[in-house]
Amino acid sequence: MTNIKFDTSALKSFVKTNELNEIKPMLNTARDELVNGTGVENKMRQWMTLPTDYDQDEFTRIKKAAKKIQSDSKVLVVIGIGGSYLGAKMALDFLHDNFYESMSEDEREYPQVVFAGNSISGSYVNDLIKFLGNKDFSVNVISKSGTTTEPSIAFRIFRELLVKKYGQAEANKRIYVTTDAKNGALRQEVNENGYESFIIPDGIGGRYSVLSAVGLLPIATSGADIDELMKGAADAQEHYMNTSLEDNGALQYAAYRNILYRKGYTNEILENYEPNLRFLAEWWKQLAGETEGKDEKGIYPSSANFSTDLHSLGQYIQQGMRNLMETVVKIDQHKSDIDVPVTGDNNDGIQYLEGRTMNYVNDKAFQSVIIAHTNGGVPNMVVSLKDQTEYSLGELIYFFEFAIAVSGYLNGINPFNQPGVEDYKSNMFALLGKPGYEDLKKKIEKDM
Numbered sequence: 001m002t003n004i005k006f007d008t009s010a011l012k013s014f015v016k017t018n019e020l021n022e023i024k025p026m027l028n029t030a031r032d033e034l035v036n037g038t039g040v041e042n043k044m045r046q047w048m049t050l051p052t053d054y055d056q057d058e059f060t061r062i063k064k065a066a067k068k069i070q071s072d073s074k075v076l077v078v079i080g081i082g083g084s085y086l087g088a089k090m091a092l093d094f095l096h097d098n099f100y101e102s103m104s105e106d107e108r109e110y111p112q113v114v115f116a117g118n119s120i121s122g123s124y125v126n127d128l129i130k131f132l133g134n135k136d137f138s139v140n141v142i143s144k145s146g147t148t149t150e151p152s153i154a155f156r157i158f159r160e161l162l163v164k165k166y167g168q169a170e171a172n173k174r175i176y177v178t179t180d181a182k183n184g185a186l187r188q189e190v191n192e193n194g195y196e197s198f199i200i201p202d203g204i205g206g207r208y209s210v211l212s213a214v215g216l217l218p219i220a221t222s223g224a225d226i227d228e229l230m231k232g233a234a235d236a237q238e239h240y241m242n243t244s245l246e247d248n249g250a251l252q253y254a255a256y257r258n259i260l261y262r263k264g265y266t267n268e269i270l271e272n273y274e275p276n277l278r279f280l281a282e283w284w285k286q287l288a289g290e291t292e293g294k295d296e297k298g299i300y301p302s303s304a305n306f307s308t309d310l311h312s313l314g315q316y317i318q319q320g321m322r323n324l325m326e327t328v329v330k331i332d333q334h335k336s337d338i339d340v341p342v343t344g345d346n347n348d349g350i351q352y353l354e355g356r357t358m359n360y361v362n363d364k365a366f367q368s369v370i371i372a373h374t375n376g377g378v379p380n381m382v383v384s385l386k387d388q389t390e391y392s393l394g395e396l397i398y399f400f401e402f403a404i405a406v407s408g409y410l411n412g413i414n415p416f417n418q419p420g421v422e423d424y425k426s427n428m429f430a431l432l433g434k435p436g437y438e439d440l441k442k443k444i445e446k447d448m
């Protein structure tokens with residue numbers, strides 16, 4: 001097994017063999033804290049066994065709901081932010097064609113999945129309402145807390161739109177809620193209105209939730225195979241939970257990125273050579289950033305899309321401040337390929353590429369960048385993924401979740417909380433005049 005290979009061959013000039021041996025006892029302690037549940041906040045580890053231990057009845061209901069949406073809607077509006085958004089968006093992009101979401105109604109077999117509630121932009125929401133026009137649509141609102149401002153506002157707007165279009169009773173049948181089992185405003189609304197609902201289990205935080213109903217309903221609605229996704233994740237669970245450092249790419253990734261971090265490579269760039277992997281990095285950035293960035297430490301997660309960003313960020317990466325490390329997610333078997341056309345002339349200077357394919361050129365770019373950036377003082381790691389299937393994505397999700405959680409324990413922080421996110425929220429509530437924030441409002445206004 002495993003469709004993932006973790007390659008550190010480009011790290012030779014940055015990490016000596018003994019360094020892996022030296023960090024191994026600490027890594028194993030971190031791994032044991034995670035796997036055996038002896039670490040802090042251990043109740044938030046339910047994602048670890050989710051691929052094999054999930055509610056089968058709910059899984060069946062998710063597939064049924066996806067079928068209903070496919071039969072009665074042209075568009076599914078998914079409302080959520082952070083972990084209640086990024087996993088589904090990442091998976092949809094990863095699994096479908098680059099222009100899948102732009103296909104017209106007649107061309108598509110399954111509903112278009114669009115997102116809302118992931119910003120506070122009035123223009124975006126107006127554009128989306130315009131786009132929906134007369135199209136039949138349903139709404140999947142996702143929020144673990146049920147109280148996050150961005151999705152709450154969006155849900156009000158799109159629920160109102162549904163009621164206006166279909167009437168209250170039919171609108172209620174087009175609303176799918178994914179939230180906490182008992183708590184929060186959304187659960188209360190489910191109880192009052194009888195919406196179809198799905199549960200985000202207590203022990204799964206937003207950024208670890210893509211393999212729960214949070215990701216599964218939008219992914220299934222888009223026509224992707226969630227059985228295969230879970231199968232890949234289940235096989236990854238079996239592998240990464242039960243193998244030691246020598247055979248475990250996720251543990252190796254956790255070890256090497258921390259060795260590098262301790263040498264001053266404090267910023268990690270997750271990179272790809274496929275445009276539809278852009279949101280993989282956006283998902284990973286929340287996973288890594290919210291997990292590790294606390295107690296005034298942690299690797300800063302960033303991303304770049306190649307070769308696009310070689311023509312923008314490339315200069316900085318090659319010669320800027322030397323605190324960067326790169327992790328490339330590389331696809332081994334591409335979905336498709338195309339020849340460089342044979343024209344019989346060399347006016348554009350690329351006749352030497354005739355007979356080659358675009359993926360061949362892309363692969364040479366990948367190799368060249370590793371050589372250049374390594375020579376420029378930027379350590380490179382490579383996560384190679386066999387292909388862009390549901391099975392491989394399931395594995396990849398588990399690989400990163402496991403590695404980042406171990407990495408958090410290794411760096412001596414609580415990997416499963418995110419207290420820092422609350423500060424801006426409190427200020428915003430105070431400035432907006434939310435009841436209960438009067439004192440903070442006064443304090444802010446005094447300091448302004």
Ligand SMILES: O=P(O)(O)OC[C@H]1O[C@](O)(CO)[C@@H](O)[C@@H]1O
Nearest residue numbers: 082083084143144145148206421
């Ligand atoms: O699902 P919820 O409760 O709306 O939260 C959304 C996101 O907001 C955060 O709590 C941070 O603000 C994330 O951790 C979470 O993924």
